[in-house]
Amino acid sequence: MAILIFFVVHWYLSLFVQTFYLHRYAAHKMFTMNPFWEKAFYILTYVAQGSSFLSPRAYAVLHRMHHAFSDTERDPHSPHFSNNAFTMMWKTKEIYNNVLNHRVEPEQRFEGNYPVWNAIEKIGDSYYSRIGWGVAYVLFYIAFATQWWMYLLLPIHFLMGPVHGAIVNWSGHKYGYQNFDNNDKSRNSLFFDFLTGGELFQNNHHKLPNRVNFGVKWWEFDPTWPIIWTLDKLSIIKLKAPKAKTARTKVAA
Template sequence: MTVILVFFFAHWFFSLFFHTFFLHRYASHQMYTTGRGWEHVFYFCTWFFQGSSYLIPRAYGVMHRMHHEYSDTEKDPHSPHFFKDVWGMMVETRKIYNGFVTEKHIPEPQFTREYLPRWDSLDRFGDHMITRLVFAVGYTLIYVFFAPHWLFFLLLPIHFLMGPVQGAIVNWCGHKYGYSNFDNGDHSKNTTPFGIFLMGELFQNNHHKYKNSPNFAKRWFEVDITYPVMRLLHGMRIIRLKPVQLKA
């Protein structure tokens, strides 16, 4: 059981870290700069830890920029206020995302003016169905060898869809449940003051107020555990945090 729990939480937190650190705070918002070598390291780690649910950074970045521009309106790619349930929201989000991946859907110029990281060879490999299936088989084998009871196999779908599951929790809960520090003209909420299990991502109300701030926590009792890691990487000169441009 220990092996399964360690594997599950390691996959959850490493996948989530590179989701929030690279896909969200870098690809979408450019909260920091880094050298091309380190960008490739972070890019590779995002693919590796997301595995079977890998999200291509350039497509994610465009979609997330749309989310901020059109937050909780009909043009928002994943506002929970236009869907009956989270599954319907996930299906529509995937449809929009796939349009950007295949480039059949050309985004408005305002969403591509700012830098979007791109590594086409890795994206072709990581997004291939065979690559995703290899990851899925690997996850399954770990459970075959180490799960003490068949009930643990119920965790496998979360491994298979780790990135979308985490994104669905953030986008559904972060715009429906919790409290607000700011009036942003949308339905964004801070779902919990702790934010540990989503590494700061559930401070949606704070983030929509100050979308360029790398620290999603704004009150003394709020904890964004990704931000201290970013400060450490900044101190090590691996990344350079940009001066925060606070939204008026």
């Protein structure tokens, strides 16, 4: 039981920082926060993702590229230019590392307006940190695993951030329905997206990239939106009201 609880907590905590901090804040700046909370969520992102920590800067740049070049050959992670999810993940990793390590210079329009904390980035991307977190996961399993098959979950812990990204980008651009014609292959894969925190409303998001609530139709539930709404009411973040209240218009019947 302890192993399954640990897995679920790690899954959803890592998922939360990816959709809330890396995606909606770093890449899109759908809301603002003061320097204290920006650093607090930066640290939470490092702790939650652990061995698969993703740089907010590199994530933001790749995601902005994804929107600009959606489902074309220049898209860093379109499933339509890879044979399977693993080759897509590998391609994304190569582009991510090139951006992270400044081996390529992205277009200027993709740069800026994202959180930067060089010390945490240096630690998070180091082999010492990644291996250290991996060892911690293994030790937890040694202490609490009661069945051999539980150890099969460890690779997901090691690559939690990329696993979430692979699910969203593969499924969200291949399977599901479309509310909008976005001139790409984005899809909404789930009606109630508890699996990826609202991220699988890809078609909605590509049409309305600055809308905080990824659900558009009344039956599309984005579970991250109530959390964001609550954080705004607690004055931890501040929603950009005009973008948060985007009208539900032009939805296909």
